[in-house]
Amino acid sequence: MIRQTEEIKSRTQIASIMHRLKKNKLAMLGLFVLLFMIVIAIFAGVIANYDTAVIGQNISIRLSKPSAEHWFGTDQFGRDIFARIIHGARISLSMSIIAMTIAVTIGAVIGSVAGYYGGVIDNVLMRFMDILLAIPPILMSISIVAALGQSIPNLLIALAIAYIPVFARVIRSTILSIKDQEFIEAARACGSSNRRIIMAHIIPNAIGPIIVQATLAMGATILIIASLSFMGLGVKPPAPEWGTMLYEGREFLKQAPYLVLFPGGAITISVISLNLLGDGLRDSLDPRLKN
Amino acid sequence: MNDNILVEVKNLKKYFDTRSGKLHAVDDVSFTIEKGATLGVVGESGCGKTTLGRTILRLVEPTSGEIHFEGSDIVAYNNKQMKELRQKMQLIFQDPYASLDPRLSLSDLISEPMVVNKLYKNKKEYRERVDELMKVVGLAPRLINAYPHELDGGRRQRIGIARALSTDPKFIVCDEPVSALDVSIQAQILNLMMDLQEEKGLSYLFITHDMSVVKHISNKIAVMYLGQCVELASTQELFENPLHPYTNALLTAIPTIDLSQRDNPPELLKGEVTSPINPVSYCRFYSRCKYACEKCKSANYDLQEVAPNHFVSCALVTNQAE
Amino acid sequence: MANKLLEIRDLTMEYRTDDGISKVLNNVSLSLDEGETLGLVGETGAGKTTTALSIMGLLPKKTGFITGGSIDFDVYGELTKKREAEMRTIRGHEMAMIFQDPMTSLNPVIRVGDQIKESFKIHMPDLSSAEMDKKVDDMLEMVGIPSSRKNDYAHQFSGGMKQRVVIAMALSCEPRLLIADEPTTALDVTIQAQVLNMMKELKKKFNTSMILITHDLGIVAQTCDRVAVMYAGTIIESGSVNEIFESGKHHPYTTGLFGSIPDLKKDTKRLSPIDGLMPDPMELPAGCAFHVRCPKCMEICRETMPKGKVVSGTHMISCHAAEGGMQNE
Numbered sequence: 049m050i051r052q053t054e055e056i057k058s059r060t061q062i063a064s065i066m067h068r069l070k071k072n073k074l075a076m077l078g079l080f081v082l083l084f085m086i087v088i089a090i091f092a093g094v095i096a097n098y099d100t101a102v103i104g105q106n107i108s109i110r111l112s113k114p115s116a117e118h119w120f121g122t123d124q125f126g127r128d129i130f131a132r133i134i135h136g137a138r139i140s141l142s143m144s145i146i147a148m149t150i151a152v153t154i155g156a157v158i159g160s161v162a163g164y165y166g167g168v169i170d171n172v173l174m175r176f177m178d179i180l181l182a183i184p185p186i187l188m189s190i191s192i193v194a195a196l197g198q199s200i201p202n203l204l205i206a207l208a209i210a211y212i213p214v215f216a217r218v219i220r221s222t223i224l225s226i227k228d229q230e231f232i233e234a235a236r237a238c239g240s241s242n243r244r245i246i247m248a249h250i251i252p253n254a255i256g257p258i259i260v261q262a263t264l265a266m267g268a269t270i271l272i273i274a275s276l277s278f279m280g281l282g283v284k285p286p287a288p289e290w291g292t293m294l295y296e297g298r299e300f301l302k303q304a305p306y307l308v309l310f311p312g313g314a315i316t317i318s319v320i321s322l323n324l325l326g327d328g329l330r331d332s333l334d335p336r337l338k339n
Numbered sequence: 340m341n342d343n344i345l346v347e348v349k350n351l352k353k354y355f356d357t358r359s360g361k362l363h364a365v366d367d368v369s370f371t372i373e374k375g376a377t378l379g380v381v382g383e384s385g386c387g388k389t390t391l392g393r394t395i396l397r398l399v400e401p402t403s404g405e406i407h408f409e410g411s412d413i414v415a416y417n418n419k420q421m422k423e424l425r426q427k428m429q430l431i432f433q434d435p436y437a438s439l440d441p442r443l444s445l446s447d448l449i450s451e452p453m454v455v456n457k458l459y460k461n462k463k464e465y466r467e468r469v470d471e472l473m474k475v476v477g478l479a480p481r482l483i484n485a486y487p488h489e490l491d492g493g494r495r496q497r498i499g500i501a502r503a504l505s506t507d508p509k510f511i512v513c514d515e516p517v518s519a520l521d522v523s524i525q526a527q528i529l530n531l532m533m534d535l536q537e538e539k540g541l542s543y544l545f546i547t548h549d550m551s552v553v554k555h556i557s558n559k560i561a562v563m564y565l566g567q568c569v570e571l572a573s574t575q576e577l578f579e580n581p582l583h584p585y586t587n588a589l590l591t592a593i594p595t596i597d598l599s600q601r602d603n604p605p606e607l608l609k610g611e612v613t614s615p616i617n618p619v620s621y622c623r624f625y626s627r628c629k630y631a632c633e634k635c636k637s638a639n640y641d642l643q644e645v646a647p648n649h650f651v652s653c654a655l656v657t658n659q660a661e
Numbered sequence: 662m663a664n665k666l667l668e669i670r671d672l673t674m675e676y677r678t679d680d681g682i683s684k685v686l687n688n689v690s691l692s693l694d695e696g697e698t699l700g701l702v703g704e705t706g707a708g709k710t711t712t713a714l715s716i717m718g719l720l721p722k723k724t725g726f727i728t729g730g731s732i733d734f735d736v737y738g739e740l741t742k743k744r745e746a747e748m749r750t751i752r753g754h755e756m757a758m759i760f761q762d763p764m765t766s767l768n769p770v771i772r773v774g775d776q777i778k779e780s781f782k783i784h785m786p787d788l789s790s791a792e793m794d795k796k797v798d799d800m801l802e803m804v805g806i807p808s809s810r811k812n813d814y815a816h817q818f819s820g821g822m823k824q825r826v827v828i829a830m831a832l833s834c835e836p837r838l839l840i841a842d843e844p845t846t847a848l849d850v851t852i853q854a855q856v857l858n859m860m861k862e863l864k865k866k867f868n869t870s871m872i873l874i875t876h877d878l879g880i881v882a883q884t885c886d887r888v889a890v891m892y893a894g895t896i897i898e899s900g901s902v903n904e905i906f907e908s909g910k911h912h913p914y915t916t917g918l919f920g921s922i923p924d925l926k927k928d929t930k931r932l933s934p935i936d937g938l939m940p941d942p943m944e945l946p947a948g949c950a951f952h953v954r955c956p957k958c959m960e961i962c963r964e965t966m967p968k969g970k971v972v973s974g975t976h977m978i979s980c981h982a983a984e985g986g987m988q989n990e
Contacts, residue, residue, distance in 0.1 A: 064488070071679065230438035234499075237398060238452030238506065239425040252442045383849035384820070491938060492705075521704040522876055526921035526934035533931070548850060555923035555932070578925070592854040594879035595925060598906050601883055607858060608851045611819055 065256075068332035075328020081321035089137040096131030103127065103286045111304045121306045123297060129306065132288035133314050139289045140318065143200070144269040147207035148262050154208070155215025156251075156258070162216070163223030164246060174220065177213035185210035186272050193281050203282060207269055218261045222254040256333040260326055267322030274315050290315050344407075345510055345542045346372040346395070351404035353387075353394045360617040364390040366566035367404075369642070370559075372510070375536065377543040379557030379574070381550060381589065385612045386563040388546045392512040395544065396428055397421060408510070426456055429503035433515035435495035439487040446483050449473070449501045456506060472501040476531060493524035500531065504539075512544045517552060529556060550593050554578060562586045565615050565623040568642060572649040582651045584628045622654065630655055664735075666837060666870045667693040667716070672730035672741075674715055676942075683942040685711045687894040687950075688730070690969075693838070693887075698864065698871045700885035700902070702878065702918075706939050707891040709874045713840045716740065716872075717758050718748040735837055754784040757831035761843040763823035767815035773826050774811025777801070780833040800829040803866075804859060821852035828860065835867050842874045857884055878922060882906055887975075890915050893940055893950035896969075900976035912978050913955050949981070957982045 069075055088095070096102065106126030114121040120129035158177065162170040180188070185207070192206035226232065227250060235245050276282030277291030285292050290311040297307030353365040364387045372378045380388045393399040395406055397413065405412050413424060429452070432438035439448055446469045459465050473480060476497040487495055496516060503511050513532070517525040533556060535541060547553050553560055553574075560577045562570040562585065570583040581587050591605035610627045619625070621636045628635075638654030645651050674686040685708050693699050701709050714720050716732055718740060732740040737751055760766050768776060774797050781793040788796070798808035804825040815823060824844060831839055841860070845853040861884060864871055873885060881888055882902060889899040890912065898905070898912040905911075911919070913935075920933035937954040940946055946953055952962040961981050969977040972984065 230432050230434055231440040233398060234430070234432060234438050234502070235440075235451065235455075237396060237425065237430040238455055238502075239422040240451075240455050244455065249440055253440070383851060493938065522878075523704065523917055523921045523934040524938070526932035527936070529923075530931055530934075550850070551923040551925050554925060555929060588851055592851045593925065594854070594857070594877065594883040596878050596882045596906055596919075596922070597926075598882055598903065604858070604883075607854050609855075611821060611852065612849075 065329075065332050069328055072328040072331065074324045075332075078321040078324030078326075078328065081317060082325060085137050085141060085318060085321075088134050089141050092134045092138050095134060096128065098135060101128045101131035102135050102288050111300065111307075113304075114306055120310045121304070123293075123307050124300060124304075127288075129293075129310055132293060133290070133310055136288040136290045136293065136311065136314065137318075139283060139287060140270045140273060140315075143204060143273055144207075144266045147204050147269055148211065148266055150204070150208040151211035151265070152215050152258060152262055155212045156219050158212070159216040159219030160223055160246060160250070163220035164227060164242070164250070170220075173216070177216050180209065180213040181217070183210075185268065186275060189272055189276055190279075190281060193276065198281055198284065200283065203273065203276065207272065210272075211265055211269070214265060215258065215261060218257055219254060222257045223250055226250050226253050256329075260330045260333060263322055263326035263329060267319040267326065270315065270322070271319050343373050344371045345374045345409060346544070347405075347407040348395060349405040349407070351391070351394060351406065352402045353390055353399060354402045357616060362616045363387075363566045363618055364615060365394055365401075366618075368561075368563075368566075368568050370561055370568065370571060372542050372544060373558075374509075374542055375540040376558045377536065377545050377556055379545045379547065379553035379560040380563060381547060381553050381560060382563035383548055383589075383612060385565060385615055387566040387615070388563050389514055391563070392430070392514050392544060392546050396425075396430060396512055398430070422456075426452070426458075426506040427508050428510045428512070429506065429508040431496075431499050431503050431511060431513045431516045433518055435492045435499060435519060436487070438499055439495060441487055444484050444486055445473075445478070445498055448487070448498055449505055452502060452506045458506065468505065469501075472505055475504065475535070476501045477527075491524075492520050493527065496520060496524075496528055497531070500528075500535075504535070507539075508541070510542045510544070512546070514546045515548070516545075518547065518549065525552070532556065550589060562589065565612065565618060567623065567652065568650075569624065569652045570650065571642065572646075576646070576649050580646070580649070582645065582649070582656050583624075583653050584630055585624050588627075622652075624653075664695045665692055666695045666697075666735050667691070667872075668731075668733040669712075669716070670731050670733075672712070672715060672727065672732060674711065674720070674725065674727045676721075676724050677726060678724055681943045684945055685894050685942050686715065687945075688966075689891075689894065689896055690730075691889055691896060691899075693870050693872065695837075695870055696868050697887060698873055698885045700881035700888045701872055701874045701891060702876065702881055702888060703891035704876055704939060706893075706942065708894040708942075709891055710842055711894075712891075713758060713842055713872065713874060716838075716840065717752060717756060718743065718745070719752075719758075750784075753780055753836070754834045755836050756838045756840070757834070757836040758840040758842065759824075759827050759831045759844050761846050763820055763827055763847065766827045767823055769815050772812050772814060773818070774801070777811075777826070777830050777833055780830060784834045796833065800833050801826075803832075803863065804829045805855075819852075821848050821856060824848060824856055825859065828856075828863070832863055832867060832869065836869060839864070839869050839871045840874070841871060843876070844873075845880070846875070846877075853880075860884075878918065890918070893945060894942060895950060895966075895979065896977075897951065897979045898977065899969075901974070904974055904976035908973070908976060910972050910976075910978065910983065912951075912980050912983070913957050914951050 108126065109122050110124055110126040112118060112122045118128050118130065120133060123129055158173055162173040188210040189206040192209065193202055196202040232245060232249060235249055273282055273289065274291030277289050278294045280295055283289035283292050285296055293311035294308055300307050349369050351365055351368045355362040355364055368391060370378060380391060382388050390399060394401050401414060406414055408424065408428065416424065449469050449472055450465050453459060453465060453468065459468065470480065473483065478494060478497050478501065517528050520528060529552065536543065545553065545556055557574050559573050561568045562583065564585050570577065570586045577586065581590055588608035592608060608627060613623065613626055622640045625631050625635055635654055640652045640654050642650045642652045643657045645657055651657065669689060669691040672686055672689040676683040676685060689712055701712065703709050715727060727741050734740050737755065767773065777797045777800055778793050781788060781796060797811060801808045801811055806822060806825055818826065845856050848856060857880065875881060885902050887901050888905045889896045892914050898915050917935035923929055923932060935954050940950055948964045949962045949967050952958045955962065959981060967979050967981045969979045970983050971977050
């Protein structure tokens, strides 16, 4: 509440949300890990040269244990595992961000139209979404890759299709809960057009839940990409995708477990961080927690 | 056509289709509101007063009937005409929490109607007008960038009033604007609204369930029950000479600060309000009325003038008057 | 001379949060005789609900702390020192509370009869199920609901009837004290009249004492025996209902409250409320909490909290400008 005496240092809603988020230590941990990953992914090329360290083979030092020279050891082709992991971060993050962006954009359009206009349009669109939702995302991705062929663009299409209905649902329900609020009626009472109401009032208020969903979905997407790669259906070797590294390293599990440990660890840490961050965002967006 | 009348409503009806039948939210209501005057609309849950307010502004489309504003029937207006008209008719909401977009600052909220209608040319002009409006409604200038969630109910309601005034309207529908506020803040806001009315010659349709508030602010009062207007009279006349049994029940149910009422507790209205879906064809108050008799079931209970400018819809009362 | 049922002395309580300390109750003193109805009046933020929760021992454990004072209840001793297990035997049995919003007070997935029966299961476990069922039927009839409706769910009742069910639940074990927190605020005025009347009759029948929390002075005038006015966590005025409503002397805040209500009998051009707002309990002003808004503010008001002065009979006003003797202990 505003104190009667002090000067107004207004907090926007976003600032209030960040303030609450900061108090959630686990969520902040997730945020920092994510930021760390992003920084590493951006500077991966500077830290380790792609051609020499990541895909360049050097049989003489194959399967060497973690040491001062090779922090995470080397794999069966003599490639530095640490270098591969940080380049792999690039792949995982960029793919999941692109897939999510596509899914959010298309899902938002479908969900907004369904939510705002209702009636038959709503019914038809949401039934179609239900059909897509009935198929587990990983199964959906496998089917699409199998049908269209194994390539990164196809993988992205598969992921996007799997998640479009998730975002359409979230956005539709957010819009339904907002559109009957009195401030929407107030906007209509002063002559706002439908378009203005959607753009200026509904969407800004809907961004919160979208961000929560997107964060959580990113974690799931990274896992799906890795899973598909592990099955040999995702990113092809020699690309250093973490799941692909698991695929390549599984036969050496007993003699050189670090081939599998580090990529597995990278997947686990990134997915957990995104989940912690997503949960934290959800809690801090919840208006019931406001004083 | 009386030049002094700003708003005239004739036979206004709003029905909703539900699974169990037709809901008669507003059922054949007629009244006039003069320039610079306030019509108070009172009633309890289910009486249709909120729907009435929204229908007059065509935020909800009427099922049938006429709504005249400054002489023209606005029911037939197209979107463009309605948009222009909305500058002259505004709405103040009951809930000072839900009626403000939580993501907009105070100045954005107040200027929105002006921006939508492109009333000014540049940011400076808008800002000046917002400053002026804040002063008029009693909001401290330092609050201009504050957000609704940082302010209390009274201040939020002032934002709602400033927003409604921003397009210089002639008519404001006030839907229970003070019900959610503490008693002393209520009084502050009521004083403000009455001052504004005097200064700018505004007309209000003031919807409330609180009889003492409606008495204070209205020139004329319409009592509603299950979508119909059961009594319509000037404020003084209604309180001195209430005729409809429901009006009487409303008045006697109010707990007053007069201690002598403790020794003579008034008779209580029994039962609960019946459903507005597929209502009976005879008087809808029949099931709760202590004067109800067989004649009521077949009598005509249209709103009739039984004294100068005093209308009642009760067959027994109108029979007596004849 | 009636027995004292509840005696609250100098109760002080604060909420400790990350944003600061909120001093919600500051030296609250109240007493309630057997069979009496005390009206606790004040606006939002005055601390009325917090007082009720303190009596019931329902303050949030992690953030609510009683830092001083005592609450003595009948023969059950000092409540602030009791362990939770002991409070649970008292709550619902000897003391009950009903809340403002009947929509959220009832469990939507349990039949109303079973919700009333729950009280008996907890506090009178020796009764047989058939005996409990009979008691449930009796309670429903007493609040004006046909016992045939005991198998209905909450959503099948109107607001007024839901509140009656809530009252039946509260009174089922015939508690000595009933705290009603704005029980009729959400109801229509004609339904409010019915419910208040019913509460008055039941109170007489069970000889229950009641604390009625409300902001409506009219309700207080018609239903209460004694009145206490609360502002920023302190009782600033108290007395019998006759003293409060017929006396010419009042605390300036009480005067403001009366001035805010439109008069049903006379024509009032303008209402005379007090300007400004109740202070934030995180930033209470020094001295008298009301001095910032008070038309009669003097130098001493800015520095010292006023003590309660008896201006006549049992009429106490806590104001430096009031004339009267010191309050008896």
